[in-house]
Amino acid sequence: MEKELICICCPMGCHLKVNIEENKVTGNGCKRGINYGLSELTNPVRVITTTVKVKDGENILLPVKTKGEIQKGLIFKCMEELRNIEVTAPIKIGDIIVSNILNTGIDIVSCRDCLILRSKIKN
Structure with missing residues (x-):
């Protein structure tokens, strides 16, 4: 075939x-x-790109992606898990947000920096 x-x-x-x-x-x-x-x-495998919620950050969402490819059949499970993730600022580009997502050996990493919201900075 x-x-x-x-x-x-x-x-x-x-x-x-x-x-x-x-x-x-x-x-x-x-x-x-x-x-x-x-x-x-x-x-079939894919790289996933999406966003996660940010607490106390200058932005309310943080772009993230898989550091490698995961099986296409795991995309929806991965997205479901990431929907429940909330990270706290500050975050640097490349920081690991979720290690070994769904036991795939692949990490979810930040795609940009996210600073602390000015009103949350303690003097």
């Missing part, structure tokens, strides 16, 4: 034809397309 995909590994957007039975990918412009095509049909 052959499936058609558009590769998202680079801006070329190659039109791939993937045959899982033969472990064969055609239409790729680079080696990354082969890995993408095979993994997309056998074990």
Whole structure:
């Protein structure tokens, strides 16, 4: 059985034809397309980007992302868990917000700095 995909590994957007039975990918412009095509049909993964709530911060939401890829089937569970997270400012870009989300070995990290709200700073 052959499936058609558009590769998202680079801006070329190659039109791939993937045959899982033969472990064969055609239409790729680079080696990354082969890995993408095979993994997309056998074990699709994604990087998640979203926001979490911030307490005492200059912003009420903090952009976060997974530090690596997680299985596509875990996206909704991950989002559900992150919906309940509230962090307290100050936070630096790259800080780990959740370690080992859903036992995947992947951390959720901050995508920006978040300072303490001026009214919360003690003189």
